[in-house]
Amino acid sequence: MTTLAGLQGNVLDGYRTPHALYMFVSVTEARVARRWLASRIGRVTTYGSFQAARPASTFNLAFGHDGLLALGVPPIRLAHLEAFRQGMAARADALGDVGPSAPARWELGAGDSHALLVLTAAERESLADAASELRDSLPEGGLTLSHEQHAYSAPEGREHFGFQDGFSQPAVPGASAPRIGEGTLTLWRRWRRLALGEFVLGHRDEGGRVPAAPLGPLGDDATFMVVRKLAQDVGAFRSYVAEAAERLHREPAWVAAKMLGRWQNGSSLARYPQAPGPPASQDPNASRFRYGEDPHGYACPLGAHVRRANPRDSLGYQGRLTQRHRIIRRGMSYGAPLPAGISVDDGVARGLMFVAYQGAIERQFEFIQGQWLGDGNPLRLGDDRDPILAAEGSNGQMIIQGRPPVFLAGIPRFVTTCGGGYYLLPGIAGLRALADGAC
């Protein structure tokens, strides 16, 4: 039986804590690790506990397929979960993780680890204290740290390319205060929340079915977590945008906005095609738009990043072709920002720790990544790919629809995958069963 009481935190409602640490770990001694887990369950931040009282730091943990096996879960309980079983690296070709993004070039320990421990805190010191305590517990807990990455939410929520991020999260039951336009459309073109099963296992999804889950308690109040460490070449992005703007006699902000689909303050081109509107973070109507009202992409280009990632009703049928392909994003930046005005890479590692939650990895994250971002055909854009995320092997082109249209060419690679994995974020009952060796 599933109740949201056992769901881990940061899924339905984001913590909005500005500091985070991701620890990729391996299980070295199963029995000891289970004991360590048992001692930690009481510290796990849940959906309910975070709502009741915000702790100084949050703690959550997720497990990869091989990590669950290492802890004694019988393979038969997971065998039907194809993508989860194979892991992200094995599916690299379909995700566009080739060339510099190929798993062979990922940072050591940053891919498909046994487990992922995530700490967040409002204060840097609180995170440091929690991290130190957790790190110290690992060797005696039968666990080895393989990779660690600090992350943060930049002021105003801007990611490294300069855009305010994190808007238009799926409206789902249990999430507090979703904004109009963040769910899915009804036949009467009103917005409603998406079915909980799109994101939490054990509940009915938009197809009226309960999504495939690990057998037994591991499937209760659980969700699948996709993590990607994405390096951003900010210098290349700024250079390209500046050159294109000069060539097209436009402002760099206009070119960048057309590529992304939002202005830098997060306001959507669909609502404000000519100039930025109010900052999305302060605008209750920031997500209140339909791409169906802009069928030719004159306001927001058909190939713009955010329109590709969530085409809403672009494909017709009142958005019913897109409502099964949504993800909850909880990404945070890492690495120091490139100072304003600099368009040359300074050698500092920076990027995004992309985190997404969903009920079905194949149908949600992989579909978005492979079909909508990594291809053009599903969106009637030929072989154009996402201009921000998917340049590898692409034609490097994008059409900015208009009268006349504008063509971007020679778009280089701005983002490189440096690691990532598929994880299960079990509910509290699943964690207990795992600790007891009873899965």
Added chain:
Amino acid sequence: MAQLREGREQALLDELAALPSGEESPFRRVASTHFCRWLLIPALLGADGEAAEPGRAYLLLTADFDGPLADWVAAMTREMGPHLDRIFEHCDGYRGSGELGALTDFIAERRVSVGFSILSSRATVARVRSSLELRRALREFAIDSQGMTPDALRRAWSERFGA
């Protein structure tokens, strides 16, 4: 959809897995093929969710192609006959690709009616390819000619595509 001979699932899977893909796919040599895929169906399930015929697997060939079935089978046989034999020999009733009419009959007798096609138009493969080439050329021209004056644009168009 052809029933497999008993115990041939793994051998068939190995054969399908060994087929070259992408540019090297043997399907690419059959110019009238839009889309073609082989699927192994381990069991047909009844309404109760249980295998209707336990132990019997099927090979499903799905294809969209131009022209009549016999012409397509002839082209398939010509371009990938040995591949066809190694795959279909795991099926009940297959007599080899050497006898053209027999292979067409083998496929026709096992044809399953479908209610849809992945094709969005009735354009032939050749027409689709030429349209893609035209799109590529037009886009290249559009990129190169951005910002040109009307006169320069007209001249560039004539030079690239003729009057």
